[in-house]
Amino acid sequence: MKSDIEIAQESTLKPINEIAQTIGLSEDDLSLYGKYKAKLAWSAIEARKQEKTGKLILVTAISPTPAGEGKSTVTIGLADALNRIGKQSVIALREPSLGPVMGVKGGAAGGGMAQVLPMEDINLHFTGDMHAITAANNALSALIDNHIHQGNELNIDPRRVTWKRVVDLNDRALRQVIVGLGGPVQGVPREDGFDITVASEIMAILCLASSIDDLKERLSHILIGYTYDRQPVYVADLQVQGALALLLKDALKPNLVQTIEGTPALVHGGPFANIAHGCNSVIATEAALRLGDYTVTEAGFGADLGAEKFLDIKTPNLSKAPDAIVVVATIRALKMHGGVPVSGLGSENTEAIRAGFSNLARHVSNLRKYQIPVVVALNAFVQDTEAERNLVETLCQEIDVQVARTNVWAEGGAGGEALANAVVATIDSTPADYHRLYDDQQSLADKAETIVREIYGGTAVEFSAKAKGQLAAFAENGWDQLPLCMAKTQYSFSDDPKKLGAPSDFTVTIREFVPKLGAGFIVALTGAVMTMPGLPKEPAALKMDVTADGQAIGLF
The missing domain is CATH 3.30.1510.10 (Domain 2, N(10)-formyltetrahydrofolate synthetase)
Known part of the structure; x- marks a missing residue:
């Protein structure tokens, strides 16, 4: 089986000018960074601000596991699939950070036949x-x-x-x-x-x-x-x-690249969703909305983190809310949430899927609170059995959510056509009526308790002595009217990464608040989450190298 980088390096890229032309951009609308990368010129962004917006699709996922979910891969494959069924699409993605690229998580350029290119550049220094x-x-x-x-x-x-x-x-x-x-x-x-x-x-x-x-x-x-x-x-x-x-000034301009199948992609900005707000830039999303009929974007980690922040922090800064939300799940990840270790994921286990489905069900229920229609993407792995796939579809039917089998890693856009058709049909039949989870006028404590109860499934929030003092001081300064950005482990609904599935009856501890007044939100640090990660015992960097002619090796 070929690696992601081998697939990427064997792909034929089109000059970025040709990609730009497919969405109505000329060479004058671009600042070129070589042959295959460009930034949008300010004149191009400004000229399109008054144009009609297309549909917005937000891709999120169940709580992540070492088994992998493939959220970026599905985002890219869905956009390719939309183009295949005649719906002009543009992607809006975040940029990868060198920290996880050289560490453990990997890149953020997708995988297999659903990648944005040039993946080496995007995952390393990109446009700076x-x-x-x-x-x-x-x-x-x-x-x-x-x-x-x-x-x-x-x-x-x-x-x-x-x-x-x-x-x-x-x-x-x-x-x-x-x-x-x-x-x-x-x-x-x-x-x-x-x-x-x-x-x-x-x-x-x-x-x-x-x-x-x-x-x-x-x-x-x-x-x-x-x-x-x-x-x-x-x-x-x-x-x-x-x-x-x-x-x-230049970093503020969105970057234009392409998928393996030639779908335009604006890759811009890269905040983590566990310690920051986890969404790509407003400028890139707004530009994409005016350059295509459908914009496919993603929010980091699980829906309790990235999607909640997209909907409560980013959406109020956008000209429109998402028209549909796609939740990515895999049978492997559902098994892990059902208690199966990584070593046991290769065996059929329908009971573990039933147990782990609680995680997916809670994410779907949470997202429906925003009154936006939800579709589940069941992202394929080769070890999945037909009995397991059928069970997930039955369980989705029981909670009345549409599910589409998705195989974009192996098949590219062709493997995402069922998902694309399901999303388009959902948008056409079920108009979104976006409602935010909380009001800015609520106190920070109320916002935290609302998120913990309504999104995480917890029962209470405990504030450290330092956090209590900050609540009083922030209210005095008028900062308590800002949205709340919860910094929390991505692996669990709770602040304990070991509690998988859909835990309940737990308390989330906020140890400290960090005011981000320029960004316009307050960060709440929970549990043991850190804003400077460490490297694992065997970082991904150990497998990386470069050939004498400058070709990257071992980059996923």
């Missing part, structure tokens, strides 16, 4: 967006420390600087550091730390901004810390939002 975000984030850190060193006119308390540095790698050694050591010339010593780039507020801002002016306005609202008398200090106080925006 991640580096620009890293540079802007760390430029702000340097400007903060320089301000303190040069006299500290703003009276910033070095003990209460909340802004962290970032790097786009998994590096646990940088979670907590001391900066400014070495005497007066080197600056003022203080505690600091690193997050992974995709957790940076600047990543979230880039993904939610609608223009350069909006980008600068959001950057100006970033909270960097507090004064000695505990008053908040913002980027606007340093007056550096213009300089940060300058570093991001």
